[in-house]
């Protein structure tokens with residue numbers, strides 16, 4: 060795992076000292092809010108509905124146990140005992156006091172964590188497949204490249220004042236778990252003639268105008284990564300619109316100018332820039348790679364696992380749902396659900412963070428991950444340790460066996476916290492999860508992703524959900540629009556709206572009706588919701604959702 | 614035709630705590646919406662907002678929010694202001710918690 064060098068440490072300490080002075084000057088009145096706001100945003104500090112919010116980056120979602128304990132410490136000492144993991148592999152604290160934030164940043168800095176570029180019109184935290192370095196289906200660990208991008212983009216003078224935020228995601232596997240097609244730039248590690256490089260996708264994004272990214276380059280040699288990215292950004296900086304902040308996104312630039320023009324300009328810029336890269340970035344990459352060596356995997360029999368799997372149905376249900384295939388056959392990847400039925404998706408208490416940190420240290424070679432699906436992952440676990448891990452998780456309310464199921468919902472903070480929200484998200488997620496738990500249908504329904512956003516900014520990824528829910532304000536009342544058929548994987552698609560929205564107390568029944576249609580129409584339990592939707596289309600769902608409209612047509 | 618003016622309160626967030634506060638008739642700030650000044654005249658509303666904004670050193674982002682007169686003082690008319698008055702719905706935190714501790 061990457062460890063910050065002395066330069067990074069000094070940089071962070073200096074940056075935090077600077078911010079501490081800025082906070083003091085805001086408090087004593089020498090800075091106005093207009094002057095202070097851009098400074099606090101540069102350090103991840105928002106002002107939300109009921110309090111400040113501090114957003115901390117978890118670069119490419121990777122943490123060690125000490126860092127997880129630091130996150131717990133922040134929750135306990137300066138917040139209300141919990142933190143909220145987000146779809147961007149960040150953690151948000153919802154209740155810090157302005158005066159305490161510099162202390163929080165110092166504590167983070169000591170653990171090699173920071174809040175830089177978690178906000179503002181800059182290149183944000185580069186996200187990665189949360190199974191990176193562990194998954195059986197992976198070509199190569201993408202995180203050294205993500206770290207290279209982090210070092211290159213952090214405080215890069217040319218990219219501090221982009222027209223808008225800019226997001227990069229990277230995967231080392233063809234099975235996309237990083238939603239690369241819904242990012243400004245998506246990178247997939249690929250191989251050509253025995254050489255490693257990248258497929259480069261640009262112009263994806265959700266929010267107001269959702270779009271699926273397009274391929275800019277089928278194969279980019281790995282040594283060209285930074286000059287090529289720099290070219291993509293330069294073209295965006297030149298061509299991108301600044302007249303309207305909603306159009307200042309690369310997705311708009313690409314769709315207005317066409318992918319061919321974008322490609323031609325990028326290649327031209329690339330030719331001009333490439334020579335300036337003298338190989339130091341490759342030395343830097345080689346150095347970074349030494350920090351991402353796989354751990355010395357234990358080996359041994361998996362008897363204890365096999366016995367528990369055969370004899371304990373609760374363990375078996377959890378293992379079937381929450382484990383993924385590791386590249387070493389006697390290991391597994393564990394996804395810890397922080398979506399217990401009725402809980403706030405993505406919230407973990409300080410105690411739970413410590414429990415997970417202990418498990419990481421004891422059983423997972425001191426490594427943890429945060430997924431964009433708002434869960435926590437132990438990437439490398441010997442199978443024989445799984446029964447013990449499961450027992451500890453169970454004792455701490457962390458053993459919910461629902462990964463990929465209907466209650467594994469992504470939900471943004473919505474109107475319960477967010478100043479931009481037009482409706483609530485969290486209670487909708489809580490009620491859906493509780494309802495399907497009561498019905499005991501969740502495992503029978505199988506793989507189904509519900510994602511909820513509290514406004515058009517789409518932080519909850521609702522556009523790429525199988526069932527997407529968008530909260531809106533209709534004449535002072537909460538109203539929820541449904542989309543169906545979205546997909547966040549390598550076959551990415553934007554969902555289609557079903558029709559008029561639903562009132563707050565109608566939204567859970569509406570989701571139930573959608574699920575009923577699926578259950579009635581599917582060709583056996585193996586056909587997933589998405590497959591059924593793709594086969595039968597929107598109409599049967601519409602008929603169930605809007606029976607009145609159907610009658611009128613008839 | 615301009616829309617008829619509806620009554621307003623002035624609200625903001627406290628600089629240090631970030632929590633929701635309301636402007637009172639005597640130019641101070643309260644955490645209780647019921648104690649806020651209900652402004653019923655449009656011209657008056659703009660003047661009072663300027664008055665409130667002078668306290669930039671204590672507050673952030675003052676604005677006029679719709680409210681109506683209730684038996685015990687101003688009440689919200691929109692769900693957003695209702696949530697700001699009480700706190701989040703997933704935990705007993707924010708204003709609802711603060712009030713329980715009084």
Ligand code: HEM
Nearest residue numbers: 145146147223241264265266267470471472477516517518
């Ligand atoms: C509560 C504070 C938050 C604020 C003020 C905020 C603000 C925004 C805004 C304004 C956008 C639209 C950007 C654009 O289209 O240019 C956006 C997008 C996004 N936000 Fe948030 N957000 C917040 C929290 C979150 C959380 C908690 C998550 C994860 C659960 C998140 C994840 C995202 C994602 C993934 C997008 C991408 C949409 C896209 O591709 O354009 N945000 N956010």
Ligand code: SF4
Nearest residue numbers: 471477480513514518
């Ligand atoms: S989608 Fe809207 S409501 Fe939800 S966190 Fe993003 S900005 Fe806030």
